[in-house]
Amino acid sequence: MDFTLWDIVRNLLTGLQWTLALSLVAFIGGGVIGLLVMTMRISDTSAVRTLARCYIELFQGTPLLMQLFLVFFGVALMGLDISPWLAAALALTLFTSAYLAEIWRGCVESISNGQWEASASLALTPFEQLRYVILPQALRIAVAPTVGFSVQVVKGTAVTSIIGFTELTKTGGMLANATFQPFMVYGFVALGYFLLCYPLSLSARYLERRLHASA
Numbered sequence: 001m002d003f004t005l006w007d008i009v010r011n012l013l014t015g016l017q018w019t020l021a022l023s024l025v026a027f028i029g030g031g032v033i034g035l036l037v038m039t040m041r042i043s044d045t046s047a048v049r050t051l052a053r054c055y056i057e058l059f060q061g062t063p064l065l066m067q068l069f070l071v072f073f074g075v076a077l078m079g080l081d082i083s084p085w086l087a088a089a090l091a092l093t094l095f096t097s098a099y100l101a102e103i104w105r106g107c108v109e110s111i112s113n114g115q116w117e118a119s120a121s122l123a124l125t126p127f128e129q130l131r132y133v134i135l136p137q138a139l140r141i142a143v144a145p146t147v148g149f150s151v152q153v154v155k156g157t158a159v160t161s162i163i164g165f166t167e168l169t170k171t172g173g174m175l176a177n178a179t180f181q182p183f184m185v186y187g188f189v190a191l192g193y194f195l196l197c198y199p200l201s202l203s204a205r206y207l208e209r210r211l212h213a214s215a
Contacts, residue, residue: 003179012168012172012175014171015166015172018167019193022160023150023153026092027096027150029093030097034101034104035100037056037098041056052101059099060102064091067091068087088167092160099149104142107139108135111134119132144204148201169189
């Protein structure tokens with residue numbers, strides 16, 4: 001089958017859409033779980049803090065590729081059928097949540113103890129202190145590193161091609177094999193990642209400068 005330039009670009013755009021979809025799912029899901037893990041990480045209960053720390057160290061201390069294999073093949077060993085899309089989304093979500101939890105923990109702990117003490121004097125519960133006093137202040141600090149980490153999430157989606165998820169890298173590999181033009185195809189693949197990641201990098205730098213200037 002002969003591929004025109006438009007055929008190659010059209011197929012790569014489809015792969016790019018799946019890369020973007022996976023990145024959004026992983027980032028949103030990772031954000032929800034990461035917020036929960038972060039809350040556990042700063043808990044007053046030692047056992048809860050230890051559990052959160054073990055979770056973070058597990059996903060930060062092992063390669064994303066191994067996590068993908070464990071999810072994809074581990075679920076299959078339990079007798080359950082899991083698609084590459086679901087396995088990729090689950091593994092990348094857990095991976096993202098561990099990093100976001102640690103990023104946000106650092107932002108929360110950068111808020112002075114005086115803010116906790118002042119809010120406690122208003123008879124607020126620990127949850128109310130976190131929600132109404134601490135998190136709004138930590139949000140300003142967290143925006144830039146959170147946006148910056150989103151670049152790593154986008155690039156991390158490339159690893160999911162190993163388990164057969166047809167995102168941008170997987171699509172590029174199949175097209176390179178079919179067209180015998182790997183340099184051109186992977187050049188377009190690199191361009192696709194650049195178009196996704198570069199605006200995020202610029203946004204992170206802009207937000208960092210702006211929030212630092214207004215601090």
